[in-house]
Amino acid sequence: MTTADILFRPDLLAKYSANGPRYTSYPTALQFRDDFDSEHYARAAADPGAAETDLSLYFHIPFCDTVCFYCGCNKVATKNRSRAKPYLEQIRREIELQAQLFDTARPVSQLHWGGGTPTFLSLDQMSELMAATRDHFRLRPDNEGEYSIEIDPREASADTIVHLRALGFNRLSLGVQDFDPIVQQAINRVQPLELTEDVIGAARASGFQSVSVDLIYGLPHQTVGSFARTLDTMLSLAPDRLSVFGYAHMPHLFKMQRQMDAAALPSPQERLALLRLVTERLTAAGYVYIGMDHFALPTDELARAQAQRTLHRNFQGYSTRADCDLIGFGASSIGKVGDVYVQNAKDLPGYAAAIGGGRLALTRGVRLTADDRLRRDIITELMCNLELRFDEVEAAHCVHFPTAFAPELERLREFEKDGLVARSTNRIEVLPAGRMLVRNIAMVFDRYLGAQRAERFSRTV
Structure with a gap:
């Protein structure tokens, strides 16, 4: 069996194909x-x-x-x-x-x-x-x-x-x-x-x-x-x-x-x-x-x-x-400083007016909550390193992972059954077949997803 055979499961790609974020940030x-x-x-x-x-x-x-x-x-x-x-x-x-x-x-x-x-x-x-x-x-x-x-x-x-x-x-x-x-x-x-x-x-x-x-x-x-x-x-x-x-x-x-x-x-x-x-x-x-x-x-x-x-x-x-x-510079650029995300004015006239007036062109942003920071770390670990260790999350955020994320772990059972993830008492591992669907796996931990319009996102496959 080739690497491609392990990674590429057309039945699962079709089953899980959905609109979802790329998670260049969370939120x-x-x-x-x-x-x-x-x-x-x-x-x-x-x-x-x-x-x-x-x-x-x-x-x-x-x-x-x-x-x-x-x-x-x-x-x-x-x-x-x-x-x-x-x-x-x-x-x-x-x-x-x-x-x-x-x-x-x-x-x-x-x-x-x-x-x-x-x-x-x-x-x-x-x-x-x-x-x-x-x-x-x-x-x-x-x-x-x-x-x-x-x-x-x-x-x-x-x-x-x-x-x-x-x-x-x-x-x-x-x-x-x-x-x-x-x-x-x-x-x-x-x-x-x-x-x-x-x-x-x-x-x-x-x-x-x-x-x-x-x-x-x-x-x-x-x-x-x-x-x-x-x-x-x-x-x-x-x-x-x-x-x-x-x-x-x-x-x-x-x-x-x-x-x-x-x-x-x-x-x-x-x-x-x-x-x-x-x-x-x-x-x-x-x-x-x-x-x-x-x-x-x-x-x-x-x-x-x-x-x-x-x-x-x-x-x-x-x-x-x-x-x-x-630090973002220029129209529409996005920055992240500490627990704050910001975005400049997207249009050139708005950007020019702010800078010409001697002020930053920040027009939108969000200040992360403790829950945002926690979920950001979870999503980042899954998306990037294909593994989530509960003890690391618990030490950084003072939570008991199985209790705090019991609903999410329950939703992951379907992913486990399909061979996309493996779960033990202390970690979640993204298996090779789950790599192409890692966005879907991360979406399980997104608190905002249900309230967002799906058509704003691209397809995960």
Whole structure:
């Protein structure tokens, strides 16, 4: 029996397929309140105990030259490059405002530029933004920090990659989605293979520590045969990590998805066949299945962290930096400081007005309760390290786990019967067949899920 045979159980995937959170946070962003008191954020930032943790910085660059029809990100499609200049001026001011709240002696061990398309910026603008960051925050040395950026190969030459490495970036994430030209036309992302090869080659030559690639299954006109060719091509490029997401068709939320022919989407049975293909090809090639949609080479830091039970999740997904306070910069960015989650204004005018008025652009947020913190730790352990040890939870939160979570443990019996989890007197273990359904397992411990509209979430399979 192959690894894929153990991981992929079509009967169980069909049985448990449902809409559910990805748990980049708990509570999820649906629990953020518009009447959030931003003073909670300021107090959390000033807490003397917070100085013991490192900082993580996230910068949202929303601009895209061309819109991809599948995309559900907060973005601004424009060919007007001059729009970046005032936005960067606002981010520089936001950096100053945020730095005033924190002990800037705290080191930064993680930094990420996302979007949109960060490489929409010119090389000079990238340099200026990184310089402003270093003026106000102390970044750890290259061999101690994780500094990543999302790349669109259509917007990045080999010179761009060399420049980014010189700025201090040491991890690269690039979108591909599919190499098939028919699929690329359908999703409005025409990206010749040569562009991707050039970016990955430049990253290797420049000394990037890790290269991650995004693919998507379930797109219009995809077939098992066509996606097999995409996977074979990608494996020849040997990225350190692969994220193979299931496309979430939610045109009621993302109007641009209406540009695609819904009749050309793979059927539920075809989606399962595509997912099995992904599992077979990547595990046979030696990639470790981390969970959900993520695969990594055994030598990659992500796989090593999971083996050592130090893997974590934050608003960017799986992370090897567990205890950082996250500061978000730019429109729609999300931060986590202590027991507080916050989000900036999503629209550019609202963001600009707040920053121009000399105040942070925080518009939504939530302050976690003791129960939130408890359930966050449970969900994180299950999602990341595939194991929950009751004694660790009890020591950290002063609860008797079997008593406090008796209803949840009862609901897990069905998962046990189906071979997705194993439970003993002191722990829950996610079995190999449960890895693809780990979101469903985590959902058992989500106190808010019943009151949330399921259509706000993507399918778990």
